[in-house]
Amino acid sequence: MNKKKGRKSILEGTGFLLMITIALFIVMYVIGCLLFADKGFAKPQVFINLLISNAGLIVIAAGMTVIMITGGIDISVGSVVAVVCMMLAWMMERKDVGAIPATLIVLGFGLVFGLFQGFLVSYLKIQPFIVTLAGMFFARGLTAMISQDMISIKNEMFLSWAKYKIVIPLFGRVNRRGEVMYPYIYPSVVIAFLVLVIIFLMLKYTKFGRSLYAVGGNEQSALMMGLNVRRTKLYAYVLNGLLASLGGFLFCLNTCAGFVEQAKGLEMDAISSAVIGGTLLTGGVGNVFGSLFGVLIKGTIETFITFQGTLSSWWVRIAIAALLAFFIILQSIFASLKEKRK
């Protein structure tokens, strides 16, 4: 209604990118349903499993979106997930810490980690990439320092969180024995969606959310408008650190173990999800729901490869890199078109 023309033209390109993403996801899913119809790709549970196995990534991608809106990047998240899982496993199994205090400790760790990285980025003005690259290696090394061996979690309370099935009384299917089977989700999915909605509302309706866009769009203008650019960036990194550790916690609910090689390359999945979802690398533009679709596309590719059975897992990486290249090039074309129009 009261959308100004100028604003609309900026949104045009990115809105178009988001539409491509959603269309791509739907097309891929339909192709999957047709190709693997005999293996039950179309079952609602398959779709829900997509959410279950990627709950952690959804939260991490939301954090990454926030960082990328400010024009930064965080490649330490994969390692943070590894160290969070390891800390949880180590505290609960080796030190007999309860599940609740252990969870709070790791969330605190994420907060402090984000605070430190944010300080280096916003107050010392070091390139975010360098800071988080150091953070990535630091966290991964820390994981190895805690334990070199894999630790499985056997804490009853933690396992009860992980295995608590929430049944959805919809889309019931009759199985071979004649019982009606309803699809179910785990609490991790609920948490992930809660986070998604909170971040969405925060970005859209709070002062902090709007200043994130302002800082990412043009730092100089944001500064002249009287926004505290440094503090905004710092808070963005703190929030991202917290979300990364929360994502790690959700990830741990899925795997119930901690080991050094865990979640390697997850940062890449998060960044590519955000980019595929229409978040601009240059900052100032982004949407968490776009990132959700980015995650879902990645999940669909993975499901494809599991259902196909003979392709090896590194095809996921290659496919994602190809998609990422495609979307990055699209973005760059849009950017140059916009420049020309000016």
Added chain:
Amino acid sequence: MKDKSLVRRITGHRLFMPLVCLAIVLLANLLRQPDFFKITVKDGTLYGYVIDVINRGSELVILAVGMTLVVSSSAGTDISVGAIMAVAAAICCFILSGGQVSVNEYANPYVLGVVIALVLGAICGAWNGFLVAKLRIQPMVATLILFTAGRGIAQLITNGQITYIRVPEYKVLGGSISGLPLPVPFFVSLAVVILAYILLKRTSLGLYIEAVGINPKASRLVGIKSSLIIFLTYAFCGLCAGIAGLVASSRIYSADANNVGLNMELDAILAVALGGNSLGGGKFFLMGSVIGAYTIQALTTTLYAMGVSADQIPVYKAIVVVIIVSLQSEELRKWFKKKFATKKVVESEVA
């Protein structure tokens, strides 16, 4: 007065900080293990910790040369070098083995494998360069694509297996020849450094790269093709990664797609930063990066000698990176200057 200026001149020299860092690492070793500097001679070849540093640091030196130019021209870093190393190693072993898992003699001529590996490395670099220079994508994100896909491609080439080349000549590039006092990788890295030095200092290429790094728009206006220069630095960086990949693969006479060049990107960036180069682009000091590379290798060797496991080493390196980049930070310097200045004022007022 004159004395002060001499001290200033020494401390102000661009190689001062890198050399001090190297000296600190070496000194720490001297105090901990006196036999660190012991060198023994076997078959006319030298052995010892120091030689080991020089030997193992070769790949890093080669990578650092390429990385220095990339950082200088585009103010960004190429994080795909480790993955490109793996790709180059994989294609070389694939060609030499003719697709077998383990061979005792070459299926194809050695030169063919090397040339194709180097060309592929340069192509990978050119792809990065195309994204950065032509499509204006942030260097880090552009190279992220190969960083992810690179090892997958390498796996694809080797078919997911570790390809072994059990031919004695294949080990030469990463080993040592009896009679030569230093291992072969050192000479390879020396050749790369000298070649790069001549290219940059004897032609105006070095000047162009610095100009583009300092201000791409102004350089374009004075007639330097900025995008071509940036593209070339990335292609050269890819070529360097290819060479480093060959050396690394020769050391283990195989292509291990998962482990060749693992974590090397951080080391290479660290070497450039340690060498006194600003990660913000512009002026570069090739020798500084080379010294930086040896410093890091010395640090790694020291940590290994102290019994730190390979998985844990990144923690120490990350701490070193953070300290170095913090020291380089303009903001911190300004803050220190302010502190220092107010102190001086207070002192003079007291006096």
